[in-house]
Every structure is written in C-alpha cells, then in structure tokens.
Amino acid sequence: MTASEAKEQQGRIDTTRLQDIARAYTQTAVLYSAIDVELFSHIDKGADTEVALSDATGLRPVDIDRLVTCCLSMDLLRWADQSSGRLENAPDVDRYLVKGKKTYAGPWMTFTRNSVPDWFRMTELMREGKPTLLGMYEDITPESARKYHESTSSIGFGAARRFVRSVDLSGRRHLLDLGGGSGAYSITAVKTFDGLEATVLDLPPVVEATKDYIAQHDVVDKVTTHGADFTQGEFPSPCDVVVMASNLPIYDAEVIASVVARAFRALEPGGEMHLIGEILDDDRRAPVDAAMWGMNELICGSLGRAHSRAECKGYFEAAGFVDAEVSEFIPGTLARCFGRKPA
Template sequence: MSGASVEVSPVETAEDLSSIAFGFMASKALFTGLHVDIFTLLADGPKTAEELAKEAGVPANRVITLTTALASIGVLQYEEGTKLKNSPAADAFLSRKSKYDFGDYLRYQIDQQMYPFLLQLNAVMHGELPDSAISSYQHWMADEEQASVYSESQHAGSLGPGRTLARMVDLSEAEHMLDVGGGTGAMTISLCKAYENLHATIIDFPNVAEIGWRFISEAGLVDRVRYIPGNAVEAEWPGEMDAILMSYLISGVPGEAVTRLLDKAWQSLKPGGRIMVHDFMVEEHRRGPALAALWQLQHMAFTPDAHSLSVGWLKQAGQKAGFEVDDGQDLIPAMTKLVVMTKPS
C-alpha cells in the first residue's frame, strides 16, 4: 500500500528558516568531501586533519575548514580529541572501499549536473528561460561527455534499487521485458540476475546505449539483453512483452507524454503483461515525502512541463488507458514508489 500520512512540522523560528536556506552549504560540503576523497581516506581508520591533508594533497587549512564543516553536520565524527573518523553512513555509502558505495552518483550526477540545473528554477517558474537553455534529456544526452557522466553515476545509484525491485515483483514466469529509458541497464541487470529465464530490451539514447553495453557485457548478459538506441517516447517498441519497466521516466517527461507512453505500453504488452512504474511520487495530500517532492522540483528545472506524480494521479492515468492498477508501495523509503499496472487477459 502507499505510505502512511506524513505530519510535517511547521517552520516556526528564524533558526529553522536558516537551516533550510543554508542547506545548500551542507550539500556542497558533502560533495567536496567526495571530490577530495575524504571518506575513502578515512576508511582504514581515524586520522587528523593534517594527515588527511597530506594524503589528499590539499593545503591543511582547507582540509581543516572542510572537515570541521562535515563534523558539524554529522558526516564525520571526532575521536581521541583531534582525530576524525567517518560516520556510520559515510563509511557504508561514501567510501570507495565500501560494497555499497554510491559516492560516484553524488560526486558526479548530483553535484555536477543536477545541482546546477536548480539555478534555472526561478526563470522556469516565470516562463523566462529560453528554449535553448531548457536541457531536455534528448539534447542533454546528445552530448557524449554529459551522457557519460550522467549514465555511469546513475548506474551506481540504481543497482541497489534494482535488487530491491527484483524482490518486490515476481517475474519468474516472464520471458521478455522492455526497459523503457533504461539507461545503462542497472535495473535490467538486477532483474536478469534474479530471474534466469528473463530476456530484456532496453530503449535509450545512442550515447547511453554505448555506455550501457559495457555494463551489460561486464555482467555477462550479452546473450540476454539488447539495446534499441533512440528516444523512448518516439521510438518503435517491440511487441509481445511480458513486462515493461519505466524507472525514473514518467517524472522526467512532459505531462502530456505520459498518455503516449501508457498507450505504447498497451500495444507492446501481451494480455496479462505488467508495467512496473518506479519513480518519485508524493502522497495524495501533497505534504511529502520531502525527498520525493524535491526531486520532482529538480526535474521541473529542465523539464518545465513535467507533472508532479502521486500514486492516485498515476493510477487514474493507468485506468484511463485500460490497465488494472495496484495501490503502490514504497521502494526507496521516503523517496520512490512502485506502481504495477496489469493489462487484462
């Protein structure tokens, strides 16, 4: 079922407002720590700021200022007076030596690409942003360097959710899946590893497909996965699919494209086939979750006509297209949900 009602505490003090207004400083401190590799340098044990500075090749005064900021927000901790160590979360997710490291996702995609897009929001709200400045995925992914940075970091960030999805949806009877806008195939790889009879087709932009093929090859799935290079909204979709995956797709396209995507899915699926929609979705009362709401806002910065998704809105759109739609469930807690739509037999 969809998440329970969320009570959001009202902001009451100047300090609370300041915490929100200056939150970007904490974000940049985290990203800078990743770029300097502070968290990896601390993976083997506590060090002083001076020791970190020497290993990182950065002047000590700068490392002292940075690590003080990181300690003030709880990402680093002090031990034995002057020595610094990773917080549990930093150790588990931000060190290159960690099995669950997703630092590249934050280091490259969030800091270097998503963060700058937010500077466009004021102009987007007033319709003052020139068409040339609105970087749709199609134009963005035509740039080989940008496509590489985005795709490789997104891959790192999607492997974990892909494993979760494989546990949430039973695809043991499915043989053919279409991953629409599937990027480098992180979700597809997780699903194919979980279900040995599953074969998949991924549709994404040509530059992304090139990068993705390397990941597919490294996963040993070249005989079970193929790419169709192109814009997922405009490309021809193969038919007779048992399942279709749309992960982080619907929140990143103009609202008017959603009906087109669902119609194409209907034509592509076998009777009894399912669409798995994984995306940022807010609750019906529109009070959160905050991370889902903020991600939707970020998407609007480069897709001004994107729709703010909720399970109810998506369910209504799916039913209108003829699908039976479930009530949705959390996939990444407090951030994304999974909604499954079934084409009647």
Template sequence: MSPYIQQVNFPSATCNDRLLWDTWMSMFHFPTLTVADELGLFSLLEKSPATAAEVAKILCLGNRSTEALLGVLTSIGYLVQHSGTFYITDVSRNFLLPNSPYYWGGILHLMRTNPLSHSSLLEALQNDKSTIYKDQDIWEAHEIDPEQAKAFTRHMHSQTISPALCAAKTGDFADVKRLLDVGGGSGAFCFALAQHYPEIRCTVLELPVVCRIAEEYISAARLQEQIDTLEADFFKDPFPKGYDAILFSNIFHDWGREKCLHLARSSFEALPKGGHIYLHEILLSDTKDSPLVATSFSMCMVWMAEGKQFTSDELHQLLTECGFENILVTPTSGYYSLISGRKP
C-alpha cells in the first residue's frame, strides 16, 4: 500500500447480507418459471424424467444454461433430482402441465407479455395509479381489446379454479339455490360449486366481452344447465333480484373501500332476508405486514388496479356497516379465505 494513502479500518457489519442476496436473486424465479413453461420442460419431464444432458439435447439448450434452469427450478421445489435424473414434483404436476385443469398457464402467459419493471412500479407508486397497461385503465383496455380480455380471463381462471374447489367443499354454500357471481370471469368459481352441488344454479355477471368468453368456458365444461351469464356493469347497473347468494371472488381487492361499500350495499339491497354474501380473498394479517404473499399481492394491486388486500377485520367491518350479520371467515386453500355474511 502506498504510504500516501491512509488506511481505513471498516467496522464489521452487525449482520450478513443474505437477505439482500435472497431478494436480488428472487428476480430470476418467476421468469425462470415462465421460460420453462414456454420451453415445455414440465411436459417433457412428466412424460420422461431426464438428466441435464438429455434435457439440453431435447430442448436444444447449452449445458451451462440447462444446469442453471434445472438448478433454480429444483431449488424452488418444482423439480426434484434423484441420482442425476430430474422429475417434476406434485406442485408441477397439478399446476404446470397444460393438460391439467389447474394449469397456471393464464398467469404465466399474462406476465410473460406484461412483465413488471422498476420504472412501471415506481410510476404506479408515485402516481397511486395502475401502470400494467401503461396509461390505459386495465378494465377499459379489456372492453376495447377482446384479446386482452381473454388473456386476463385466462389469468384469473388459473388462480381461481383450485381454491374454488376447496371453498365449495367447506359446506358454506349448502343452502344456496341461486348464486350471482359478480365479476366472475370465466365462471371458474361457479364450476366448482356446480360440481359439488348439482342442484345449484349460478349466473356470471360480467361485461359483455367477458360474458362471451365465459360462455366458451361454460360450454367446454358442459355446464350450460347450471351456469349462465348476465351482461352488466356491476358499478352502473343494479344487481338483479331472485338470487339467495352473491359472490365476489378476487373482486374487492381491485377497488378502494368506497367502491367495495357500494358493491356490498348493492348486494344487501338485492338479496332476500336470509340471503348470503361471499367474498373470496387472500387476507392480510391484522398488522398488515404478513404473510409475504398477501403484502406482495397488495403491491401487485398498486401496479395492476386501484385496490389492495384487506384484513379480516376490515372486511368484517365493511360488511357489518352495510347491514350484514353472522360474519364468518373460513380458510379454504393455500392463502385464500372465504368471508361470508347473512342479511337479517
């Protein structure tokens, strides 16, 4: 060391930087998953488990690239390795195979074409406004562009169908005869209810462009006898009467409290005495700082819509304010819970 350069003695850090590394490297997790999906890796390994060299040859990838791809997916838990051969896990078999009814392809494809960036998130935070479609409102974009509406409907179908099947099995819907699924997208939640309760009749209330998409899903599932659609704007049009239950699955988190109050009040007015309201949501803890998926989902709402995730107490208070009683919160599947209330 030069005698003219003064030596600096840095004090030791009070902790290591593993959390920074974990956060930084997590940026590769989801893109790695979408790439693996596009390459057909999970279908390949489902048909025939393979070594890294075999995967590289079949997918026309370099050995170094294949090692990195398989390494990340195995570290996360989508693959498992035995004696150098890679196999898909139960999670991958359920949610990452295109022929599975629970395939997350809709989410993977939407995020592939609309990736999150630093600049778009910063802009969303600073302006408190969605930036996923740049300057265009997400819902207006879907009305204008049927292809975007179809992509988003596939996205919501992917994340709804599996937890909806679990929610249907809780028994909370046992007394329901006619259910209105407000903003029900593809009708995924109605599919689950129809499967578990053969006597139930469901209506998906959606914008015209989404109703046409939902009808394709309903027809493909051969559920036309139990499920139909109703074209409406759930903020502008009154809810129809004649239903003893109204459901909002992944709807309240898209909107601010005042708009959610409007939806709950509209439901209260439309329901008969003894009618039920159901909310299907991922809930924040009471302190709003966990679980990580729920706090991250709130950040996702900053980027995508104008809402946030709620705590169970917030939804309890909101429904009570609108006149509902007997508010119950029932964990269903994964991070989801079913919040229900009854009109006295």
C-alpha cells in the first residue's frame, strides 16, 4: 500500500502530497547547489559546523543556514552533535558525494542538469516536438561522448562490479556489450573472469571515448570496440554473452525486440543475454525512476519509453530465449532480464 493509499484508508485526504510533488524541483536544485559548493566534501574534510562551512565555501552565513537546513530536512545531512552544531553526511552522501573518493558519483547525480529547462517545456515538446529514432544520439561527437561518459562511468563501474558479483561468467569466452559506452561492464568482466574477451559496440563517435577507458584500464589486449548503430544490422559474432545495460528506455518496443532478436542470432548455442535497465513493474506503478527515464526520452527527442518486466521477458521469449526471468539488480533502480539460448 502506498503512503497516500494508507492516508485515504484513514479518511485523510489533504494537499500535502500534491504540494510535495509540485515543488519537488526545489530538492533537485538544493542537491545540485550542495554539490556545486562541495558542501559534503567540506564536511568530510572537517569543516563540519556552519561557521566552518561558511569559511570553506565563501558563502554568506545566511545561505549556509538555508542550505544546511534544506539538507537536514532531506536527510542528506544529520547532526553528529547538535549541541555543538557538528554535522555529518548521511551514509549514502558520505559514500557517493564526497569528492576524491573512488565512489564519487557527483557527475552522475548532475547528469541530466542541462535538460532541466526542457523538462519544464514538456507540454510544448509533447505538442510540437519532432522525435527521431536516435534522439540525442543523432548528433553525438567524440567530444560530447567523452563528457557524457565522464558521468555514466562514475556510476557504471559500480554497477558493473555488482554485475560480476551476481553473474558467474567463468568459462565464457566472448562478451558483446551493446551500447557499452565507457566499457564499464566489458572492462570489469574481463578483469574478473580469466579467458574472457569483450567487444564494446556503440555508435562510431562514442567508441572513440570507449578506447580511452580501455587504455586507462590496461585491457587493450582483451577489449575491442565496434562502431555501429545497434538499431540496424547483424551483430559481431560469435559471442557467448550479450550485455545491454542502461539504454532500454531510449527505444520503443519494436526496436528493443529487434535488438534482442539479433543478439539471439549472434549468440552461440547455450549463450546468455542480460538486459539491465530501469524496468517498470507490470502494473506500471513503480519505480518512479523507471517511469521518469521513459519521459526523459521526450526531452531527448527520441521515441523511447519505459518498458515493463513482462514486456522485457516477452522480447526474450519471442526471440527464442529460454529460462527468461527478470530479477532485481539494484533494488528500486535497476532490474536485470536474463535469457539463455538453447544449447
């Protein structure tokens, strides 16, 4: 039962939920600003009172008071000791929003910042937009891909580490990484499983950025790139694992079904495919994040939308995969659809 359904059952209907939604953008803005002024990083370094934060950031005390109050109310900050005014970061803030930590994900948290004005033009875009198949990827250049993957890699390598912890690819020989971007999944997988090689397939300008990550991680002998548009043509073969991560909502059902069918053809008998993405529950009531990534495609100018678990399983079964199933990958955010090609 949702919180609003619980209130309804108690006969309590009021405006609070609607007011929260109406001003949800204020929370986004506060988070962006706290990241801009490195509030959480300063606290981590010991500037953990409002006076110290004012000195460290150069902001007026009144603005630090406002920012800290908002962050306390959003549970981004907590009191380490209220009597002495000492603050501390919430555990997720400590892990992901302190600059300099290996787990720092600030670039990912602000990944969609440039599109904020367009989110507030949504009605206009729905009425007058002219979507294309590739949306924002139509005009991508090696330079914009490098910037883009600075953000995705700040979260993608963590997701890839989770992938290799949850999926055993021992004995597999070749992984095909569709829309692999920074190559996070391929790089992490070849470092984890002996004898595994990988091909990152992404748009031709994007693989220029992929090559940087492959070199940085010293896996040039194990990971290659293939510049192509995965909406068309057959895939490099043979491979015994296909991964497609975090690009599901960019496309509609027809394209995704076709990608899954071509992946099936490229796989050796007994091979496996993993489709990881923001996947909706079958009643489409959650997660909100999956719904919003679908709407993000309006903003990005494509025809993509959010897909449900049953739809993803359906794409796999229609392609010929067996044992198709969807499981939680990162609860509340990402799910993983799996299928095996019969031996």
